[in-house]
Amino acid sequence: MKLIMLGAPGAGKGTQAKRLAAKYSIPHISTGDIFRANIKNETELGKKAKSFMDQGLLVPDELVLELVADRLSQEDAMKGFVLDGFPRTIPQAESLTETLEKINSGINFAIDVDVPDKNIVRRMSGRRACVNCGETYHLTNLKPKQDGICDTCGSKLVLRSDDEPETVLKRLKVYHDQTQPLIDYYKGRDTLHSVDGTKDIKDIFSEIVEILGE
Ligand code: ADP
Ligand code: ADP
Ligand code: ZN
Numbered sequence: 001m002k003l004i005m006l007g008a009p010g011a012g013k014g015t016q017a018k019r020l021a022a023k024y025s026i027p028h029i030s031t032g033d034i035f036r037a038n039i040k041n042e043t044e045l046g047k048k049a050k051s052f053m054d055q056g057l058l059v060p061d062e063l064v065l066e067l068v069a070d071r072l073s074q075e076d077a078m079k080g081f082v083l084d085g086f087p088r089t090i091p092q093a094e095s096l097t098e099t100l101e102k103i104n105s106g107i108n109f110a111i112d113v114d115v116p117d118k119n120i121v122r123r124m125s126g127r128r129a130c131v132n133c134g135e136t137y138h139l140t141n142l143k144p145k146q147d148g149i150c151d152t153c154g155s156k157l158v159l160r161s162d163d164e165p166e167t168v169l170k171r172l173k174v175y176h177d178q179t180q181p182l183i184d185y186y187k188g189r190d191t192l193h194s195v196d197g198t199k200d201i202k203d204i205f206s207e208i209v210e211i212l213g214e
Pocket of ligand 2: 008009010011012013014015016123124126127136137138139141142197198199200201204
């Protein structure tokens, strides 16, 4: 099962992707998580990516394409994967199509998690991420067992600096300009399915499982 998650920043792609990865026993590959790990480890890639991420801009395609191609060539991704946050531009989608064609494969489903802009800023201001493992929570919608502490690893939860309202508005604009055209790209390849991302996390998950099959 080869899946990609589409949707605005904060639509709930990561939340669903983690659950889908567990259900279908496939790796969850988040380019945002990979960049944040590189920033934390102070790698060259991390240093380059950080300045773009802090401004709410996309990291340039040339820094993303090879990274994803490498990740998809690893053994665990052979039988499937759920990509979260990639592709985000038409050239990224084309590159992904080419990478998979080389191994006679392709994307089975592109799931668009649809949430109107007006819901996004509020949702993002409540998102809290673990400084250590990257797990995400929400102040009211998905609370950790203990306020401010990660259920998974016990580290501190913080508001990501790019989740401040001003940066979120910029990221939304970038989404509409550069990422939303992918909806038509995957519609044209007959792989697009949209779900209503304003519903409860559990209901959205069931709807996606219905699309993908048990
Ligand atoms: P969200 O889940 O809120 O949409 P991500 O964690 O996916 O955010 O991404 C955070 C930031 O990392 C993006 O705003 C962008 O700067 C960068 N990024 C992540 N994935 C990509 C990508 N495929 N192409 C370019 N930039 C990316
Ligand atoms: P994305 O990966 O698309 O940027 P996330 O999965 O990180 O989005 O979700 C953004 C925030 O909204 C998180 O704090 C998450 O807990 C919360 N969230 C996710 N799905 C829902 C939902 N269906 N209803 C309400 N809040 C949600
Ligand atoms: Zn954690």
